[in-house]
Every structure is written in C-alpha cells, then in structure tokens.
Amino acid sequence: MVYEVATIDIKEGSEAAFEAAVKEAAPYFQKSRGCRGLSLERSVETPTRYYLVVTWDSVEDHMVHFRNAPEFQEWRRLASPHFASAPTVEHTSVAVTCF
Helix, strand or coil: CEEEEEEEEECCCCHHHHHHHHHHHHHHHHCCCCEEEEEEEECCCCCCEEEEEEEECCHHHHHHHHCCCHHHHHHHHHHHHHECCCCEEEEECCCCCCC
16 A cells, blocks of 8 residues: 655645545546545645645556546646646655554
8 A cells, every 4th residue: 555645736716626626536536446545635834735645556556557547637637727836746655553
C-alpha cells in the first residue's frame, strides 16, 4: 500500500470550486486500477494549500495505469483551472504506526 500525497496550491477565491471539482473527480479515481481511497486535506495555516492523499496498491497503479488513462485527463480537466502552480507529488508508505 502506498500513498500519493499531492501538494496543491490553488488560486485564492477558488477554494469552494476546487473542493467541488475534487468531489466530481472522485469516481474517476475510484474506478481506477489499484485505487483504494481518496481524501482532500486543507492547510489551516495556508488555506489555499491542499493535500490530495490517494491510497494505491502500488506506485505503478498510480504512475502507469492511472496517469495513462482517460480518468487522469478528466481529473486534470476538472481540477487544473484552480491550480496556482503545478502540484508536487510524493509517494509514501507507513514506516511506523504507534496508535
């Protein structure tokens, strides 16, 4: 299990529209190979910064299968008009769970 963590800075004033776009795009993620979950987190200190966290079975499911599928193009069509800059993406895995 890996987590895609995308840091997304959006244009000021488009917070509600961006959140609506993510909700609209959720089914594209949900039907993608190896996608197990999606959440959108908003920074408290920087309200125009969001963290899109997507759970995948593997990095390949994200970077190869999803990125080369029409679903990725639909996600970008819906979300990218709100981007203030290009998102940054990292993949993480759980190292330690304490409680």
